[in-house]
Amino acid sequence: MKRTFITIKDIAKTLSISASTVSRALKDHPDISQETKDRVVAYAREMGYQPNSIALSLKNRQSHVIGLIVPEIVHHFFSSVISGIDEVASKAGYNVIISQSNESFEREIHNTKTLLGSRVDGMLISRTKETVDYDHFRHIDAAGVPMVFFDRTCQGVNADNVIIDDKQAAYDATEYLINTGCKNIVHLKGPENLTISHQRLTGYRQALEKHNIAYSDKNVIEADNFEKGEAAVRHLLRDNYLPDAIFTVNDLTALGAIAALKDAGVKIPEQVSVVGFTNGVISRLSDPPLTTIEQNGYLMGEKAAKMLLERINSDEELPSRTEVIPTKLILRKSTY
Numbered sequence: 001m002k003r004t005f006i007t008i009k010d011i012a013k014t015l016s017i018s019a020s021t022v023s024r025a026l027k028d029h030p031d032i033s034q035e036t037k038d039r040v041v042a043y044a045r046e047m048g049y050q051p052n053s054i055a056l057s058l059k060n061r062q063s064h065v066i067g068l069i070v071p072e073i074v075h076h077f078f079s080s081v082i083s084g085i086d087e088v089a090s091k092a093g094y095n096v097i098i099s100q101s102n103e104s105f106e107r108e109i110h111n112t113k114t115l116l117g118s119r120v121d122g123m124l125i126s127r128t129k130e131t132v133d134y135d136h137f138r139h140i141d142a143a144g145v146p147m148v149f150f151d152r153t154c155q156g157v158n159a160d161n162v163i164i165d166d167k168q169a170a171y172d173a174t175e176y177l178i179n180t181g182c183k184n185i186v187h188l189k190g191p192e193n194l195t196i197s198h199q200r201l202t203g204y205r206q207a208l209e210k211h212n213i214a215y216s217d218k219n220v221i222e223a224d225n226f227e228k229g230e231a232a233v234r235h236l237l238r239d240n241y242l243p244d245a246i247f248t249v250n251d252l253t254a255l256g257a258i259a260a261l262k263d264a265g266v267k268i269p270e271q272v273s274v275v276g277f278t279n280g281v282i283s284r285l286s287d288p289p290l291t292t293i294e295q296n297g298y299l300m301g302e303k304a305a306k307m308l309l310e311r312i313n314s315d316e317e318l319p320s321r322t323e324v325i326p327t328k329l330i331l332r333k334s335t336y
Contacts, residue, residue: 046116048139067115067123076280084301105130122146146311150304161322162304169327170203180336182244188223190249229256251276273335289332
């Protein structure tokens with residue numbers, strides 16, 4: 001659904017005031033009451049109107065509040081990111097409003113409007129799996145509110161990004177499996193519209209290619225949670241197809257795969273090695289403990305918050321930047 005920007009007349013009509021009052025309120029004119037200015041600026045920011053004048057009107061009265069939108073608060077990776085963000089923000093004298101999209105595109109749009117209406121100084125965002133239309137993010141940029149995307153980025157949106165090298169991390173995990181003797185490696189991949197899914201699949205394929213192992217579509221299945229991971233492996237086993245190893249897009253999917261293997265009496269790692277991606281608490285508590293990629297969510301949160309605060313407090317127009325957080329393969333007993 002396409003969204004359009006609004007005019008001064010639209011704002012005036014919605015707020016039942018004159019267009020000249022809206023114009024003067026956006027310019028922080030002394031003849032306009034503070035209450036009216038706040039109403040106009042909040043609505044204009046929400047709808048993405050006139051970034052320069054809004055940014056100017058807000059420059060001298062920052063809220064010292066930043067908005068955060070995450071797909072899931074209870075997910076270990078995102079909770080780690082939140083901890084890193086909160087630590088940096090708190091030390092800098094900022095509060096954080098946390099919103100959960102619950103992987104819903106419409107809820108994400110609602111969250112951005114709510115945060116704009118709350119006059120946050122900036123936003124930290126990890127988008128949903130469903131998000132393919134970025135107009136609501138462009139409204140934030142048009143309102144003069146800086147953004148930093150982390151983990152899941154949006155190409156074509158004016159914002160900073162904090163990511164990991166997903167391709168290299170997946171390559172490292174796959175090559176490790178190959179070096180332990182695995183040749184027939186299944187990859188349980190993420191959703192098609194996420195860049196991280198494509199990057200991890202590319203890393204997997206490049207490791208196979210380097211070691212002269214043929215790529216097979218049969219070995220790549222979309223599954224990004226416990227239930228889907230379990231179902232995917234059960235389906236393989238019903239077809240009497242037992243790979244040497246399974247490399248998954250995240251730890252929860254790996255646990256689903258392990259559950260299905262154990263139910264079928266398959267020994268891990270003697271018959272099938274399993275590697276996850278995140279290094280959450282569950283990876284250490286699984287049976288057997290899970291070999292996985294350390295995604296370092298806390299460091300990602302720290303870096304994202306520092307980048308956002310730097311942009312909020314800068315008097316200059318900074319170019320968009322991308323920071324890459326290092327990863328590490330953590331070896332445990334689900335592999336040799």
